[in-house]
Amino acid sequence: MSGGDTTIVGCHQAALSAYVRSLVDSAPLAADIVQETWARAIPALRSGRVENPRAFLCRVARNLVNDRARESGKWRPWLAEEAAGSAVADDSPDAERRVLAADRLRMVRGLVADLPPRCREVFTLRKFDGLDQADIADRLGITRGAVEKQLRIALLTLASRLGEIEEDA
The missing domain is CATH 1.10.1740 (Rna Polymerase Sigma Factor; Chain: A)
Known part of the structure; x- marks a missing residue:
């Protein structure tokens, strides 16, 4: 202009x-x-x-x-x-889906509980408490690289165990 x-x-x-x-x-x-x-x-x-x-x-x-x-x-x-x-139908999940989701969440929490202590702590702080990696490193007194490594281990372990569970089902 x-x-x-x-x-x-x-x-x-x-x-x-x-x-x-x-x-x-x-x-x-x-x-x-x-x-x-x-x-x-x-x-x-x-x-x-x-x-x-x-x-x-x-x-x-x-x-x-x-x-x-x-x-x-x-x-x-x-x-x-x-x-x-x-007049549109409510698109929220029906009772069956809510029960299945609650069961899946309980199963994931159980798998998280089975992680090694440091790995579980880092994963919980990141995924459940929403802290970023720098804050986790400061809180736990470890490097950011260590946080990333623990998260990677946790995610790979959980994915593997969830895959095994779904194969058995």
Whole structure:
């Protein structure tokens, strides 16, 4: 954008934004329309053929709002009613899935409990307590490399044991 464009935008941005917000009920939609208005209006404003820039900008914005309304109306018959959204079935897991997930979590916690003590401690701090590797190293008084090694051992051990369990099932 050139210096002249910046001056034009600076003079009319607030008024244009307020005008568009008065026409639409969505802040993101208003911002899109304002941006599109500038994209369409700047060439004409640069040419100097526009006598009243504010009126011109408002006309371009109004036309864009009308275009958007016409476009959304075209698709309305094929779109579900908003009220129908409340009739959508609950997509949360059913009782069986919750029980299976709880069983799997108990199994994983049991496998974690079987890890060597340092490995278990590092894994628990990282995966259950959410600490990053540097914090774990500081807390345990070990190097970050040692933390990474313990995590790698824990993950490989758990993956192997989970694979064995799933093969038996």
